[in-house]
Amino acid sequence: xxxxxxxxGEGPSRRAVMGLLGGVPLAASGVLAAAGTARARPAGRRxxxxxxxxxxxxxxxxxxxxxxxxxWGMACYxxxxxxxxxALRPDELFTAxxxxxxxxxxxxxxxxxxxxxxxxxxxxxxxVVRGVLRGDLVLVAGGDLLLSGRTRPDGTxxxxxxxxxxxxxxxxxxxxxxxxxxxxxxxAAGVRRVDGRVRVDVSLFREVEASAAIDDQRITVSxxxxxxxxxxxxxxxxxxxxxxxxxxxxxxxxHVRFDVRVTTAAASGPVARLGFCExxxxxDGTVTVPVTGEVPVGGPVRYQPYxxxxxxxxxxxxxxxxxxxxxxxxxxxxAAGSGYRRHGRRLAEHVSPPLAESSKVMxxxxxxxxxxxxxxLVGAVAGHDPVTPEATYERYRDALFHEAGVHPDRADQAEGxxxxxxxxxxxxxxxxxxxxxxxxxxLPIMGRDGTIAGNQPDSPAAGHVFAKTxxxxxxxxxxxxxxxxxxxxxxxxPDGRWVTFAQFMxxxxxxxxxxxxxxxxxxxxxxxATAIHQTLGGR
Numbered sequence: 001x002x003x004x005x006x007x008x009g010e011g012p013s014r015r016a017v018m019g020l021l022g023g024v025p026l027a028a029s030g031v032l033a034a035a036g037t038a039r040a041r042p043a044g045r046r047x048x049x050x051x052x053x054x055x056x057x058x059x060x061x062x063x064x065x066x067x068x069x070x071x072w073g074m075a076c077y078x079x080x081x082x083x084x085x086x087a088l089r090p091d092e093l094f095t096a097x098x099x100x101x102x103x104x105x106x107x108x109x110x111x112x113x114x115x116x117x118x119x120x121x122x123x124x125x126x127x128v129v130r131g132v133l134r135g136d137l138v139l140v141a142g143g144d145l146l147l148s149g150r151t152r153p154d155g156t157x158x159x160x161x162x163x164x165x166x167x168x169x170x171x172x173x174x175x176x177x178x179x180x181x182x183x184x185x186x187x188a189a190g191v192r193r194v195d196g197r198v199r200v201d202v203s204l205f206r207e208v209e210a211s212a213a214i215d216d217q218r219i220t221v222s223x224x225x226x227x228x229x230x231x232x233x234x235x236x237x238x239x240x241x242x243x244x245x246x247x248x249x250x251x252x253x254x255h256v257r258f259d260v261r262v263t264t265a266a267a268s269g270p271v272a273r274l275g276f277c278e279x280x281x282x283x284d285g286t287v288t289v290p291v292t293g294e295v296p297v298g299g300p301v302r303y304q305p306y307x308x309x310x311x312x313x314x315x316x317x318x319x320x321x322x323x324x325x326x327x328x329x330x331x332x333x334x335a336a337g338s339g340y341r342r343h344g345r346r347l348a349e350h351v352s353p354p355l356a357e358s359s360k361v362m363x364x365x366x367x368x369x370x371x372x373x374x375x376x377l378v379g380a381v382a383g384h385d386p387v388t389p390e391a392t393y394e395r396y397r398d399a400l401f402h403e404a405g406v407h408p409d410r411a412d413q414a415e416g417x418x419x420x421x422x423x424x425x426x427x428x429x430x431x432x433x434x435x436x437x438x439x440x441x442x443l444p445i446m447g448r449d450g451t452i453a454g455n456q457p458d459s460p461a462a463g464h465v466f467a468k469t470x471x472x473x474x475x476x477x478x479x480x481x482x483x484x485x486x487x488x489x490x491x492x493x494p495d496g497r498w499v500t501f502a503q504f505m506x507x508x509x510x511x512x513x514x515x516x517x518x519x520x521x522x523x524x525x526x527x528x529a530t531a532i533h534q535t536l537g538g539r
Contacts, residue, residue, distance in 0.1 A: 050535045051085050057531040058086065061524050062505075066517065070507030075420035076532055077500045079428035085499060085536055090424075093417040094504035095484035097470025098366050100416065102423070102488060104374050105359050105442065106430050107397040111382035114438035118144035118352040118381075122182055122319075123344035124191070131192030138336045138344070139182070139319055140201045141224035141312075143377045144352040145361065145370050148227045149174040155353050161453070163365040165228040167215055167274070170303055171250050175227040176318060178350050183322035185348035197333030198320040200224050200312040205380035205389045207311075212368040214305070215275065221373050222311040223380070226318055228369050229311055231256040235274060235302040237295040238264035245295050254332075255317040256308060258291045265294040274304045285313055285334070307369075310334075356438035363442050363468060364450035404429040416472065423488040423502035431490070431498055440466045440490050446526055452487075455526035461533035464492045465526070467501075471518050481514045483507055485521040491529055493537025501532060 054076070062072050073089035084090070119142045126135025148164075149172045150157045162169040204223035212219045219229055231253065236246040245262040265271045274293035281287050287308070295302055308314040312335045320332040352358055362370040378396065379389030401408060404425040408418055430436055444450025447462030451469045456462055467489025474482040488502040503525045509517045 054086055054531055054535040057535065058088075058528055061527050061531075064524070066520055067505070067507060067524070070505050072503070072505050073420050074503040074528070075424045075501065076536075077424035077428055079431040079498060079500060085532070087420075090421040091419050093412055093419055094486065094506060095416050095470075095472045096418045096423075096486050096488075096504070097416065097472040097484060098368075098371075099423070099468045099470030099486040099488045099502075100418065101362055101366070101371055102443070102468050103397055103400075103426065104371060105363055106426065106439065107393060107400060108355060108359060108374055108378050109430070109435045109439050110400060110433070111378050111396050112355055114354060114356040114435040116355045116381075118142045118358070120144050120147065120178075120182070120350045120352075121346055122186060122348035124347050125196065125344050128189075128191055128345075131190060133191050133194045133196070135344075136196035136333070136336065137186065137191075137194045137198045137319075137323075137330060137347070138201050139198070139224070139315060141204055141222070141315075143204055143223050143381060144350065144358075145225050145373060145377075146352050146358055147178045147225060147315075147350070148172055149177040150361070151178075151353055155357065157353070157357055157360055159360060159365050159449070161365075163361070163367050164232070164303075165212075165214065165230060165305055165367055165369045167304055168302070169305070171230075171232045171234075172227070176251050176322065179226060179315075179318050180322045180326070182348045182350055183319060183326045183328065186323060187326045187328050189347045191328055191347065193328060194320075194323065194330040198316045198323065198330050199333045199336035200315045200319075201336045202312050203386060205376050205386045208376075210372045212307070212372055214307075214368060217276070217307050219307045219369060219372070220309055220311055221376060223377070224311050224315045225369075225373065226311070226315045227251065228305070228367070229307045229314070230305040231308060231314075233258055233274070233276075233291050233304040233306055235262055235291070235295055235304065237297050237299050239297075240264065241266050241297050247291050251318070253314070253317055254286065254321060255310075255314045256287050256289060256306065258306075259288055261290050261292045263294050264297050267296045267298050271296055274302060276304075276306055279309070285310075285317075285332075354438075356435075356442060359442045360450075364444050366451055366469070400429065401426065420488075420502040420504060424500040427488065427490060427500040427502075431500065443468055443489050446529060452522070452526060455523055456530050459526075459530045459533075460494075461491070461530040464533055465529040466490045466492075467529065469522060471522075473514050473518070475511055475514075479511055481509050481511050483509050483514050483517050483521070485518050485525065487522065487525040487529070491532045491536075493533060495537045497537065499532060499536060501529065503528060 075090040076086040121140045123138045124133045207222045232250045234248050243264045247260045271294040277290035279287050279289040316332040320330040323330040361367045375393040376389040379385045379392030383392035385392040406422045406425050443466040444452045446452045446465035447457035470486035472484040485505045491499050505521050
């Protein structure tokens with residue numbers, strides 16, 4: 001069946017439907033098999049009283065009327081013994097959605113280490129004479145994805161329930177904090193004026209264009225990322241119907257300007273969604289972006305993220321503006337070469353939080369922008385491969401698959417299709433790695449934080465289930481829809497043991513009911529995780 005494949009933003013209150021992430025396996029397959037309860041019996045499956053009780057509780061959950069016609073697949077696996085506590089179609093392919101991000105993060109932890117920090121440095125290409133830098137000022141992109149004001153004074157991250165990179169997500173309060181700090185360091189080093197240009201070295205890996213599954217916008221995947229590559233259009237309705245809306249850019253900057261074409265509509269009735277038309281670039285590099293759509297009169301302020309197409313020029317502009325504000329007049333330029341690093345003088349440095357913390361943006365709040373960047377970052381940093389870093393990352397990931405004893409097909413991966421067996425064995429392998437404590441804490445924690453904060457908050461398993469969600473939907477011209485939901489991760493049992501699990505649901509629904517079904521499915525999957533916690537580890 002033909003239709004429109006889409007990925008849905010996750011979380012207890014995330015209601016907007018996003019686009020499909022291309023180039024990274026978030027695709028919805030649209031392949032639905034007939035419903036049934038047949039179970040595969042993998043080698044080493046336990047069939048004791050606890051397993052029988054678990055199976056009965058799972059059947060009671062998946063057999064509810066709202067899941068009529070749905071196909072479920074799942075596995076619950078003991079890493080210490082290699083035994084399956086439960087298995088339902090463990091070798092059948094399902095659409096994983098964002099759950100596949102556990103593979104991206106696991107590969108990053110394996111190759112970089114939980115304590116790895118990314119360094120952003122600023123160099124001068126010439127001497128400083130009486131306060132004047134006789135040359136360019138070059139910011140060297142080191143792959144830090146947190147140049148966004150997310151980091152709190154205690155080193156933890158600000159992770160709002162709706163990430164700022166998604167439509168409707170409010171901007172972070174101070175997204176240019178790190179850029180201002182770099183500018184202050186340059187001033188403290190004695191620079192009072194920059195004779196040349198402010199440039200950005202993005203030679204860590206070759207920039208590419210990719211989809212981030214956000215309103216059909218494409219992003220430039222780059223080793224420099226300031227504020228998620230975003231300039232927010234902050235849209236305030238006009239005072240009367242028909243009046244133009246007020247649109248301002250946040251953060252204010254000299255690189256992106258918005259051409260306002262948004263009008264104020266009636267408070268009731270449909271409104272045209274907010275969006276952006278094709279941007280134009282002036283001779284000075286300034287980008288003008290038309291903002292279109294409608295907002296209801298008397299309604300709240302709306303936030304729409306625009307992803308800059310030239311991250312290096314955006315970063316150079318922001319740094320030049322921060323320098324000027326700090327009393328160091330500077331002019332932005334574009335990208336820079338890398339030869340100066342052998343001879344230039346370092347003037348400033350920013351060090352990121354460790355990977356154990358920085359990976360939480362991808363895992364806990366499911367940032368697609370971070371997800372499309374991390375594979376190239378791993379290949380470039382760990383593999384010293386600036387040209388084909390994603391291929392190097394894939395070799396690293398496949399090595400982990402091989403060690404775990406699974407061999408997912410590359411074509412299936414490209415379509416976002418995986419088996420429950422692949423997930424539980426991969427996660428079991430990481431259970432025995434030294435970075436496991438940091439890795440599992442970076443995942444959403446049921447009833448506590450991330451995309452499963454609102455699920456089972458009062459159950460005995462709350463705080464003991466660490467798992468990544470996934471959601472993908474195919475909308476059909478007939479008005480029907482196919483929903484795919486997933487949850488994969490770890491359960492820490494009351495007796496101290498760990499089990500890995502993966503759950504999938506693929507089911508028919510309608511466009512109007514799809515969000516309700518995916519919400520109900522996520523809660524049902526959380527109930528199953530609670531059942532695992534109670535039956536396998538005692539009450």
